[in-house]
Amino acid sequence: MGEQLSGMKRTHMCGELTLEDVGKSVIVMGWVQRRRDLGGLIFLELRDRTGLIQIVCSEQLSKEAFDKAQHVRNEYVLAAAGEVVRRSDENINPNLETGNIEIYVSEFKILSKAETPPFMVEDRNNVSEAIRLKYRYLDLRRPSMQKILMTRYRITRIVRDFLDKNGFIDIETPLLIKSTPEGARDYLVPSRVQPGKFFALPQSPQIFKQLLMISGFDRYYQIAKCLRDEDLRADRQPEFTQIDMEMSFVEEDDVIALNEKMIARIFKEILDIDLEVPFKRISWQEAMNRFGSDKPDMRFGMELKDLSSIFADSDFKVFKDAVQNGGSVRGINVKGAASMPRRQLDELVEYVKTYKAKGLVWIQMLDDGPRSQISKFLKDDEMTQVVNVMEAEKGDLILIVADKNNMVVYDALGHLRLEMGKRYNLIDESKYEFLWVVDFPLLEYSEEEKRFVAMHHPFTAPKDEDIEMLDKDPGRVRAKAYDIVLNGLxxxxxxxxxxxxxxQKKMFKVLGFTDEDAEARFGFLLNAFKYGAPPHGGIAYGLDRLTMILTGTDNIRDVIAFPKTQNACDLMSDSPSEVSKEQLDELHIKVNL
Known part of the structure; x- marks a missing residue:
């Protein structure tokens, strides 16, 4: 049974003690990282969230403390009182922040015993992520994990301080709301008091923050939980956190300028990096044409080139058909990659097929001229023009995708560009390249639903000069939308x-909503508009993704205290789980598997 504190109060955190504390009587508390027994001396490394300190239990100094230390094992929770002592030069531990001091213990309490953990609580372990998530409370003791979560806290503190100084008010919005499915699937919550009816968990606070603008609050923000029932991947979770904000009486430039200042402040305080503002801006169309992505990684070149005009009347039917059916032929030039073996080239062909491309054409720039699997189908002047447009030299590798759907070409080449950038170490990981992508299409056509859908959401305003095209050519309408991109994310x-x-009613009509549909889904917002709505706009950041970048991890689960797996399970609490028949009966629900 563990001892009680009995009035013993911590005076210092383990990792905060320095040479300036030599000679002081201190009390530290924490977990045992490791134990060494040298006969008359027992050395214990004590760990808390600030770091490690070595404490020394000596038989001569305190027989009682020494005897207790005989029974201590890793992860025991201790309280230790004693004097801070400078280590002798030969005993300094350069691998420890507090390696030039230690505490000679005079009083010692074992507050809690611990079983042998399933893995060593240290950064240098190769335990599987499944085990880490099952024992998340142990995983979170590791210094690297604690540093990540403390950095996350610092980011939110900086954001709150910045927005407070710029006139924003932190207002909470509901977690139980009306289901207004648009985008990902809603998580539904059954109502016990109104049988057969459901709440939804919010995918974002979007409608409520617009209502707050109509309510006259002018500047709102919230560190908001958002929940979406969607397929997961390395940088996505079913519940995630947004830095959400909205402003009244603003235009695009106002929102962008304020957010550049906030991001610059975060990077200065977290990484001590001075960002150059304003950030670059390019249109969505330019981003797609140059990089094949609306979130391009600007840390390297290898831009897409349009080869369509070369093949508009070509004898090579694959390229000609793509162009004549409204698509395009585009390529990238991988400098110095001409010697890539045929096996790897074939692998690249399969790679682009995962992005719906039907194939990939390669041209190797060899000593004796260009060589390609389609050389016999191309005229000499066509090959020459391709080489010229691609600015290809001896030793380069040209990779070409063609399709009647431009988005397939963009998607395949955009991902291929990133893959080649990684393979050939073209990406400077020490750089932070920011970019605003603006002038997005307002709508995109869904072949599955045979209608236009909102590229962002149905409340996004069209560009003023494009409003008249909503009725006659909605696919060409641009939005007053903006994304902030960092290093391809x-x-x-x-x-x-x-x-x-x-x-707003016209927008709903273009999206295929009847008046009844719009009223049923968004009636309360439309009603609010009737009573005077200011021009307003905002932005939301993925706090988890931003923390990933600032802490250098590529796994979103590392930046969330208690995350879900890729099949949306919590291995630690074993959820989701079955519930009792009584609970289901109260909710008038029958499970039909």
């Missing part, structure tokens, strides 16, 4: 919102 996105009732 979208870290935030937002837009200026529609604040006019008639324009």
């Amino acid at each position: 979208e870290i935030g996105g937002g837009s200026i919102r529609i604040h006019d009732t008639e324009l």
